[in-house]
Amino acid sequence: MNNAAFKAYAGLPRPQEKKSTSMSSSTNTGLLSRGMNKKPEKKQIPEPRQRVANYVAELRQARMDLKNG
Amino acid sequence: MADLPQVSLDRPTPGQSLTTEVGNRPWENPPQYTTVEEALQYYIPRLLNPDLQEDLFNVLETGIPVTLIADTLVQGGMMEGKHTVDVGILALPVLMETIGYLAEEQNVDYDMGTELKTDDTPSSSAIALAVKRVREQQEAIGEAPPMPEPTPMMEEEEAMPVEEESMESNMSTPPEGGLMSRRM
Numbered sequence: 001m002n003n004a005a006f007k008a009y010a011g012l013p014r015p016q017e018k019k020s021t022s023m024s025s026s027t028n029t030g031l032l033s034r035g036m037n038k039k040p041e042k043k044q045i046p047e048p049r050q051r052v053a054n055y056v057a058e059l060r061q062a063r064m065d066l067k068n069g
Numbered sequence: 070m071a072d073l074p075q076v077s078l079d080r081p082t083p084g085q086s087l088t089t090e091v092g093n094r095p096w097e098n099p100p101q102y103t104t105v106e107e108a109l110q111y112y113i114p115r116l117l118n119p120d121l122q123e124d125l126f127n128v129l130e131t132g133i134p135v136t137l138i139a140d141t142l143v144q145g146g147m148m149e150g151k152h153t154v155d156v157g158i159l160a161l162p163v164l165m166e167t168i169g170y171l172a173e174e175q176n177v178d179y180d181m182g183t184e185l186k187t188d189d190t191p192s193s194s195a196i197a198l199a200v201k202r203v204r205e206q207q208e209a210i211g212e213a214p215p216m217p218e219p220t221p222m223m224e225e226e227e228a229m230p231v232e233e234e235s236m237e238s239n240m241s242t243p244p245e246g247g248l249m250s251r252r253m
Contacts, residue, residue, distance in 0.1 A: 005136035005143075008161040009183055048105050052159050055109075059166035066173045 013049055015057035095150030108152045108160045112142065116167055125168065126177045134182025135172075139164040 143157040
């Protein structure tokens with residue numbers, strides 16, 4: 001099959017899993033605690049292919065939910 | 070007679086793209102939408118348009134795969150200078166899923182076109198080739214000289230292979246000694 005859409009769909013990377021931002025209750029978040037993050041994490045913007053893969057995964061999930069009732 | 074492959078003459082003449090001023094064509098200008106998100110913001114409201122949806126679902130029910138529809142949609146956008154080729158290719162999977170979702174929502178039968186189909190029905194060229202070979206075989210059988218009646222010489226020749234077979238059976242058994250061993 002020599003179809004650009006087929007190739008683009010088949011060549012998508014795996015969608016990134018969303019990281020849970022909630023910290024566990026056992027970790028200490030005080031100013032003098034060891035586990036405190038010194039710098040806030042920079043929000044990384046994923047590559048366009050990865051963004052597309054994430055959109056497709058969401059849409060596919062919604063479609064499958066409709067399909068399976 | 071088998072169908073010969075037709076040469077498509079409905080193509081641009083070589084060099085035709087150079088006959089206009091640079092920048093006259095929409096795709097020779099900077100694209101209107103430069104990111105995937107912008108391109109999707111252009112396409113998805115069009116897909117959600119009820120007037121267009123009716124035509125879309127009719128096309129899907131005829132069996133045309135979603136891949137082909139999305140491809141055509143994006144090619145149109147590229148020719149209109151809405152976005153570049155790479156943005157169009159990136160937008161394709163999202164458009165396919167959107168079309169699939171809309172079809173699923175309306176209970177329309179659709180084919181995503183993402184599965185490789187193994188069609189068991191032979192092509193017309195394969196059928197023509199098979200027919201040609203069968204005809205050649207039939208002609209060869211029809212023109213072949215009749216088989217001669219067995220003569221006493223032939224009967225002797227038929228008896229010969231028995232000896233050959235016995236020799237072959239002797240050859241097949243490996244020699245017991247080595248290469249330098251003395252003959253018994």
